[in-house]
Amino acid sequence: MRGTARFSLPPIALALLVASCSMTSPPPPDYAAIVAAPDRSAADRQNDKRRDPTQLLAFTGVRPGWKVIDMAAGAGYSTELMARGAAPGGVVYAQNPPGALPRAVDALKARMQHPAMSDVIPDTRPFDDPVPPGVDNLDLITFFFGYHDTTYMANVDRAKMDRAMLNALKPGGTLVVADYAAAPGAPITTGKQYHRLDEAIEKREIEAAGFKLVDEGMFLRNPNDTHDFVIFNAKIPIDIYVLKFQKP
Secondary structure: OOOOOOOOOOHHHHHHHHHHHHOOOOOOOOHHHHHOOOOOOHHHHHHHOOOOHHHHHHHHOOOOOOEEEEEOOOOOHHHHHHHHHHOOOOEEEEEEOOOOOHHHHHHHHHHOOOHHHOOEEEEEOOOOOOOOOOOOOEEEEEEEOOHHHHHHOOOOOHHHHHHHHHHHEEEEEEEEEEEEEOOOOOOOOHHHHOOOEOHHHHHHHHHHOOOEEEEEEOOOOOOOOOOOOOOOOOOOOOOEEEEEEEOO
């Protein structure tokens, strides 16, 4: 009968193994619990009805300790969700361009007083230069419902913007984009006309910067949307695509 082989690691190898295990990504938080947190505002809960934030958070994969930029943060609805997902130990940069709508700027300032925003840093920088000096190796960039707006902003170089986001991420880091769908093949002018954009345009532009498309979220799609009307005050749910890109 053969004996069982036994081996032991030298102490230094064992220490390195333990250290490497501790450096792995932390487990994801309870996204449903984040959304259900009792200290979230009534306005945010109302916004939840058209955003499905539990699935959106899960799709981003945000985890405690992560470094995140939330592009086009606006009044901070998604920024706060990212901050709750990255806590404890994380940091979220809330990017808005200079000259953003005053009501959004004021709303973000008011939101910054909330304890959930303690790890958020306002980031007032142009879309095509969105990363604060010294910030790199980000885990995640989110760009929710704002990419289409950059298509009609004469002072935004989108190719430069996409490269800046790529360069700010660590290898394997992700960019998650959500936007309002235009009809397939619709021209880029629908970004201003209807505040929608053909997802093929976003895919093409972002991949041209060096990103790789790795996943698509279908949880906000609506096949009954005719894509031929402005998204504001819509009588039916807007067809929304959610795309995940990765830095190789």
